[in-house]
Amino acid sequence: MRVKRYVVNALPEAVTMIRSELGKDAVILNTKEIKVGGFMGMFKKKKMEVIAAVESNQSNAPSPRKPTPQENAAIEQMVQTSQRTATAVMESPAVPPIDATDIKADREQFIIDEIRDLRQYMVKLSKQQTAGIPLSEQISQLKEHLIDQEMDMNWIDQLIELIQNKQTEEQVQFTKEQVWELAALNITEWLRPYVGSSISQEARIVHFVGPTGVGKTTTIAKLAAEQTIKNNRKVGFITSDTYRIAAVDQLRTYANILNIPIEVVFSQMDLTRAFKQLADRELIYMDTAGRNFRSELHVSEVNSLLQSSEPSETILVLSLTGKTKDMAAVADHFSKYGVQKVLFTKLDETSVYGAIFNLIMNYELLPTYLASGQTVPDDIEKFQIGTYIQHLLGSTDR
Ligand SMILES: Nc1nc2c(ncn2[C@@H]2O[C@H](COP(=O)(O)OP(=O)(O)OP(=O)(O)O)[C@@H](O)[C@H]2O)c(=O)[nH]1
Numbered sequence: 001m002r003v004k005r006y007v008v009n010a011l012p013e014a015v016t017m018i019r020s021e022l023g024k025d026a027v028i029l030n031t032k033e034i035k036v037g038g039f040m041g042m043f044k045k046k047k048m049e050v051i052a053a054v055e056s057n058q059s060n061a062p063s064p065r066k067p068t069p070q071e072n073a074a075i076e077q078m079v080q081t082s083q084r085t086a087t088a089v090m091e092s093p094a095v096p097p098i099d100a101t102d103i104k105a106d107r108e109q110f111i112i113d114e115i116r117d118l119r120q121y122m123v124k125l126s127k128q129q130t131a132g133i134p135l136s137e138q139i140s141q142l143k144e145h146l147i148d149q150e151m152d153m154n155w156i157d158q159l160i161e162l163i164q165n166k167q168t169e170e171q172v173q174f175t176k177e178q179v180w181e182l183a184a185l186n187i188t189e190w191l192r193p194y195v196g197s198s199i200s201q202e203a204r205i206v207h208f209v210g211p212t213g214v215g216k217t218t219t220i221a222k223l224a225a226e227q228t229i230k231n232n233r234k235v236g237f238i239t240s241d242t243y244r245i246a247a248v249d250q251l252r253t254y255a256n257i258l259n260i261p262i263e264v265v266f267s268q269m270d271l272t273r274a275f276k277q278l279a280d281r282e283l284i285y286m287d288t289a290g291r292n293f294r295s296e297l298h299v300s301e302v303n304s305l306l307q308s309s310e311p312s313e314t315i316l317v318l319s320l321t322g323k324t325k326d327m328a329a330v331a332d333h334f335s336k337y338g339v340q341k342v343l344f345t346k347l348d349e350t351s352v353y354g355a356i357f358n359l360i361m362n363y364e365l366l367p368t369y370l371a372s373g374q375t376v377p378d379d380i381e382k383f384q385i386g387t388y389i390q391h392l393l394g395s396t397d398r
């Protein structure tokens, strides 16, 4: 067997040389791209190394290997060129002895193999992704953002998995905007069943309960102003907050400004008298003393004051400056007494909004209003998903 190495610019060039030097029965054993020349490792030129061989005894000749697609293309080009120009580059003036049917079969097999490999690769890839391979930079950024916002980890994980799966399904890499948009959509869907309830129109008596200093009295003044001035309703106040010196005075001041009658109660017995005094009022807001409601005893104590034979509702007031864990404990205690509606205050004093989401989702609380400042009556608005999500997710260019 005669074996010869050719270094050429392109395969057709080698084929011409092989045909003329080794004859028409020569076969290509190997081709590879190499780099030659250059200066100090730079400016090297791309060349092709072709190893060809010819057997003197044809029956023992090695069977030629399957041509690569690159070789196929080159051969085809060469066949066409030689057919067109009939240039006598070979010993034989005839068309080169390449069987077109063989090439076609080889090519088909090659495509089938490629498709099979590709499918196996895709299956491997999708398995890796569901098994938690590294997140894309955009998805990682969302995860970090939500951790900073103190959203519960189990919700973050669920959200990330949803976005990750969608990305795998669509076989693309989402941009930051797309990741944020998907997060907004999913969070909206999760919150939707809980959002939209306000203080019931049917409730004549509305009790406000919550830890010390969260803003119950201020909030009552804000809501009473809205009902009196905007809705022209006859509002009355009852306060049971007799623990603190000047606590009654605080509500009384607002009552005077808004021209709203106020009754002070010291026990459950006083309530009947107070309701009688306010018999002409369409709406009665009842202020309670802020207590340490992480203690269940205080919760049951205040609950005894909330009994009423008339349509009533209790609103749990929570400040966003509180710790999520403490808020959760309070929410848990009140939910045992059927308190479902919540009003968040001091939005203006925080830049961390995950607690709202956690409380709604974990305790099935219904958010009613968001208070965002000390000014009565302006700094309060109805809880809206869109506004809340803007706070939670912020803008994508941060
Ligand atoms: N920044 C900010 N301050 C608020 C908000 N709501 C109330 N406050 C302030 O929080 C402080 C306490 O408000 P109160 O209305 O007295 O709170 P409370 O829950 O009635 O307090 P106790 O009756 O002592 O339990 C006051 O200084 C209010 O001006 C709010 O949304 N944002």
Ligand SMILES: [Mg+2]
Pocket: 216, 217, 218, 241, 247, 287, 288, 289, 290
């Ligand atoms: Mg108060």
